[in-house]
Amino acid sequence: MPTQYTVNQGDCFSSIAAQYGIPWKKLWNHPDNAQLKALRKDPSVLFPGDVVTIPDKENRYESRSTDARHTFTKKSEPTHIKIRLLVDDKPRANLPYELHVGGSSIKGSTDSGGYLKADIPPDATEGTLLAGVGTSQSVYTLAFGTLDPIETDDGVLERLAMLGFDTDGDLSAAVQGFQTKEKMTLTGVVDDALRARLKERFGQ
Amino acid sequence: MSFIARQILGATMFNTITVRTVDIFLQKSPNKPHGDVRGIEGARFQVRDSTGAVIQTGTTPADGKIQVQISGAFSTLEVLAGSAVAQYTIKIRDSAAEAVTTPAGQQRRLRMLGYHIGHSGPEGNGVDGIAVPTKEVDRSALELQADTPAINGAGQTNAMDGVVGNHTQAALTSAAGV
Numbered sequence: 001m002p003t004q005y006t007v008n009q010g011d012c013f014s015s016i017a018a019q020y021g022i023p024w025k026k027l028w029n030h031p032d033n034a035q036l037k038a039l040r041k042d043p044s045v046l047f048p049g050d051v052v053t054i055p056d057k058e059n060r061y062e063s064r065s066t067d068a069r070h071t072f073t074k075k076s077e078p079t080h081i082k083i084r085l086l087v088d089d090k091p092r093a094n095l096p097y098e099l100h101v102g103g104s105s106i107k108g109s110t111d112s113g114g115y116l117k118a119d120i121p122p123d124a125t126e127g128t129l130l131a132g133v134g135t136s137q138s139v140y141t142l143a144f145g146t147l148d149p150i151e152t153d154d155g156v157l158e159r160l161a162m163l164g165f166d167t168d169g170d171l172s173a174a175v176q177g178f179q180t181k182e183k184m185t186l187t188g189v190v191d192d193a194l195r196a197r198l199k200e201r202f203g204q
Numbered sequence: 205m206s207f208i209a210r211q212i213l214g215a216t217m218f219n220t221i222t223v224r225t226v227d228i229f230l231q232k233s234p235n236k237p238h239g240d241v242r243g244i245e246g247a248r249f250q251v252r253d254s255t256g257a258v259i260q261t262g263t264t265p266a267d268g269k270i271q272v273q274i275s276g277a278f279s280t281l282e283v284l285a286g287s288a289v290a291q292y293t294i295k296i297r298d299s300a301a302e303a304v305t306t307p308a309g310q311q312r313r314l315r316m317l318g319y320h321i322g323h324s325g326p327e328g329n330g331v332d333g334i335a336v337p338t339k340e341v342d343r344s345a346l347e348l349q350a351d352t353p354a355i356n357g358a359g360q361t362n363a364m365d366g367v368v369g370n371h372t373q374a375a376l377t378s379a380a381g382v
Contacts, residue, residue, distance in 0.1 A: 014212045024212055044209040044217065079210040082218040087271075088225055115218065122210065136262035138273065140206055140221060147207040147219065158207040161276065164222035166296075168254060168277040203218035204209055 002032065003054040010125050010145040013043035013052075014079040018122035020054050024077060030055055045149050045204065081144065082117045084203060085110055085131060092131065101127040120144065147204065150195050159202040205257070223259075223273045224296060229381065230268040230283065231318075243268030248284040301382045304373045308333035311341055313380040319344035342366040348375060 017024035028043045032053035064070045085092040091114025099106045101124050110116045129140040148155035160174045161167040167174045172188035179186050206221050231242040251260035253275035260273045274296050283290040302309035311331045314321050321341050325332030346366035349355045352375040355362045362371050
């Protein structure tokens, strides 16, 4: 019997696949998940309440001689994060950083465009990014897998907040702030044109 | 908090985190003993976002100028010099400060520079837009004139009168940075 898995905040295809020991591509391309795939288009971004069908595991038969030791390795698929750091719309280029995930820490430097890319375990849920040295250091708290689809109001708010807009008030005011900056028509309404521009600026 | 996706489809997707900053000068009060070099150097500071999480830490440089990160509606700047803690709430205003030609604009700049202008007005900080010299502002303007070499320096002939005229407005703009 296939399992019906209901998505919680923080889940994405790679974390669910890791949990059930199935390659994420197999899960994503499974016919029973075709509707969800068409709706979300991006296996990295699911919404709480989405339902993923987990197919039964298939047995794999391997023949080996009995007189020797054989090693079988469990395949674990790495996931990564890619973040662009901006300050007042300028890239934080060539900035040394330390990323703390779980018990380990990764050191690196952002590239000339302010991008950093790091591999993380698929089940990691949060991390701390310390960027910069000397007289000023920034602390970013990262929640992995929590980005909601851009089709949802939550997804729009999250993206606006990360782009530096004040989202403590209502969605409409934050949308107008974005529209002002982008020199778009001021409507305060989330439509396809707004989503497209937001996706372009945010990167996903 | 930043919402970050776990990426599995190649490297085309990314998540942007933008921080907005405002330049803040931490300075000693403007009076003679400090001269023109008033920056507070070597003070540890930290910045919290509106949820209370620390988003920035650092130490002030020689001129006391720091770029404070603003997250959401406002940030709180805490200056940790020894055991004393000074706390400032910093908001980004979408509109510029009031013009320096208006009483409110003069009051706001005097206040930012550490002069005492009372506690009237809607924010309780003395910025009430009521024209000088009906309140403490004329006294503060006089102190500013005394502290400003371009007005009170050797060879200057400007009146030390507590009236915020052209020269005093220029001194306010120059000292407050806006």
